[in-house]
Amino acid sequence: MDKITINTPLDMHLHVRDGEMLKNVMEYSSKPFAGGLIMPNTLPPISSREEILSYRKRIVEAIGDEQFEPLMSIFFKSSYDYELLESIKDLILVVKLYPSGVTTNSEGGVLSVDLDEVGETLSAMEKLGIPLSIHGETNGSTFEREAEFLPTYELLAKSFPKLKIIMEHISDRRTIELLDKYENLYATVTLHHLTVTLDDLLGGALKPHLFCKPIVKTSEDRDALQNLVLSGHKKVMFGSDSAPHPQEQKESGNGSAGIFSAPVLLQGVVELFDKNGKLENLQAFLSDNARRIYELNPKEKLVTLEKRNFTVADSYGGVVPLFAGEKLSWSLS
Amino acid sequence: MDKITINTPLDMHLHVRDGEMLKNVMEYSSKPFAGGLIMPNTLPPISSREEILSYRKRIVEAIGDEQFEPLMSIFFKSSYDYELLESIKDLILVVKLYPSGVTTNSEGGVLSVDLDEVGETLSAMEKLGIPLSIHGETNGSTFEREAEFLPTYELLAKSFPKLKIIMEHISDRRTIELLDKYENLYATVTLHHLTVTLDDLLGGALKPHLFCKPIVKTSEDRDALQNLVLSGHKKVMFGSDSAPHPQEQKESGNGSAGIFSAPVLLQGVVELFDKNGKLENLQAFLSDNARRIYELNPKEKLVTLEKRNFTVADSYGGVVPLFAGEKLSWSLS
Numbered sequence A, B: 001m002d003k004i005t006i007n008t009p010l011d012m013h014l015h016v017r018d019g020e021m022l023k024n025v026m027e028y029s030s031k032p033f034a035g036g037l038i039m040p041n042t043l044p045p046i047s048s049r050e051e052i053l054s055y056r057k058r059i060v061e062a063i064g065d066e067q068f069e070p071l072m073s074i075f076f077k078s079s080y081d082y083e084l085l086e087s088i089k090d091l092i093l094v095v096k097l098y099p100s101g102v103t104t105n106s107e108g109g110v111l112s113v114d115l116d117e118v119g120e121t122l123s124a125m126e127k128l129g130i131p132l133s134i135h136g137e138t139n140g141s142t143f144e145r146e147a148e149f150l151p152t153y154e155l156l157a158k159s160f161p162k163l164k165i166i167m168e169h170i171s172d173r174r175t176i177e178l179l180d181k182y183e184n185l186y187a188t189v190t191l192h193h194l195t196v197t198l199d200d201l202l203g204g205a206l207k208p209h210l211f212c213k214p215i216v217k218t219s220e221d222r223d224a225l226q227n228l229v230l231s232g233h234k235k236v237m238f239g240s241d242s243a244p245h246p247q248e249q250k251e252s253g254n255g256s257a258g259i260f261s262a263p264v265l266l267q268g269v270v271e272l273f274d275k276n277g278k279l280e281n282l283q284a285f286l287s288d289n290a291r292r293i294y295e296l297n298p299k300e301k302l303v304t305l306e307k308r309n310f311t312v313a314d315s316y317g318g319v320v321p322l323f324a325g326e327k328l329s330w331s332l333s
Helices: A019-030 A049-063 A082-088 A115-128 A142-159 A191-195 A198-202 A219-230 A262-275 A279-294 B019-030 B049-063 B082-088 B115-128 B142-159 B191-195 B198-202 B219-230 B262-275 B279-294
Strands: A003-007 A010-014 A035-038 A069-075 A092-097 A132-134 A165-167 A185-189 A236-238 A302-306 B003-007 B010-014 B035-038 B069-075 B092-097 B132-134 B165-167 B185-189 B236-238 B302-306
Touching: A003 A262, A003 A279, A010 A236, A010 A262, A010 A279, A019 A049, A019 A262, A049 A069, A049 A082, A082 A115, A092 A115, A115 A142, A132 A142, A142 A165, A142 B198, A185 A219, A191 A219, A191 A262, A198 B142, A219 A236, A219 A262, A219 A279, A236 A279, A262 A279, A262 A302, B003 B262, B003 B279, B010 B236, B010 B262, B010 B279, B019 B049, B019 B262, B049 B069, B049 B082, B082 B115, B092 B115, B115 B142, B132 B142, B142 B165, B185 B219, B191 B219, B191 B262, B219 B236, B219 B262, B219 B279, B236 B279, B262 B279, B262 B302
Parallel strands: A010 A035, A035 A069, A069 A092, A092 A132, A132 A165, A165 A185, A185 A236, B010 B035, B035 B069, B069 B092, B092 B132, B132 B165, B165 B185, B185 B236
Antiparallel strands: A003 A302, B003 B302
């Protein structure tokens, strides 16, 4: 096949930051995608009705004339009660929970994910039908953080059986088995966790532009994630976790976590499915699963890619992208 | 104890590079140490009698008036025969073997460490009494590289029972047990593998100045190495693997491996032994074990440290050191 058209591709985990960076990077998502779930860990995090509305307004301005639906979220706080959540339900798709300190701008996150601290808010979300999105890592040893969080996923899934829980950007093969164990657990998977390993990050020279949370893992984890998404699993959605940081910040003595993948996402995902002879499952991963899980009905946007070499630029708007300088075999038409 | 004097401290694994960098960094080793084993992986690597002599001359010039004995080495090549080795025996302490591609400037190293390729040279070294120094890693997955190399250490130890083999900068707790299994295996341990873990490297922000080969490992590995050196094990020597790279190179999109620890070595090692109440084993680790293993008889140099706060500078000669900006509790007098 030399061309492929994706119906209404959605990026269900997207950081676009704010201010100048938002203006710099928005187009790399708004052109190829029909919509995206915008993460709330700006500085300060989005945590009120007013902040959602004003952040959405700035995003819509940055989108300009493109057809792109920004699906909003709010930063989980255990102070949110039923009334507050009810009052913002129409504005958000999820509440995003960060354990404190696990990634960029998560300092204000919850100190513990136990039911004493978060139970009341989760119970209100369950009643209101608002899904919970989680960055599922502990503060333990880097490569074990996601695995150490699995009992918490299980506890939440069991305690709130009607609450849809999205395990975001899963990276560890041990997480996968939970998907079929609990009806209310879902997952997003990024392009970089499908293609990059820790040996790419630090096996040769150190590559700060491949540094992210959760950290990329072994080739066994990458392969297990590939098998999961290529199989067309119904509970797995594409979410890029694309996260722009200025080049000079990433290439410093104190580099931020985050991979800017927006400019290469559809090309990279199509290449993966094509190389593995699984193009028949592409539409489900890039759109249909998210629409069904989140009960979305986005305006149709057809995006066509063709089999033509695409050389990734070294930098987009001052941010070094995933696959910088590399050649991919699919291009946006 | 408020003061401690070390008799003739030796750094048995030291990179000082060449040219301007050599001039920049030599003093940080030559002032506190009585001598050091200089690694040969310059560009190009030191691999002839003439190169040893001229490199030694440049080092002696950089040392100036300080009392410091540069112990030289040559970069292992399987083309070295008995005659060549005999002709350089008086100039070198070890032959240093790098598997190709495992660290900075190791591209010319041996492609495989099997006896077909390296056996003849090792046999000549054994006959001549020249110890073998090895960077023991495979090209496998980053955190397994040293463990994967252990069968090679065993093969070499068994095949050449009279050859002294130094397992350099050991980093993995699985390596430790080999020390007591083979009489002819010895080890060096760095300060950074005794104090830094992968969580320091990438558990929070990415810290390129803590990036090195072998990569720093888990807290269990660090603790096992601490227990080993604090116990005063007779086959373990201090070797810093201090390796200077310009700050702008380390803080780039393609950062070199190597930690510049020279300015903090004695302070850091003394602090470790002091905090653990093991100062009685300090002298063995910092000098006596190396003198006995290598049959060295260096000129005495007494180096005194006192318990007084030492704030590590952010940069020394354009290179960011280990513990940059941190406070240590011991200072050079």
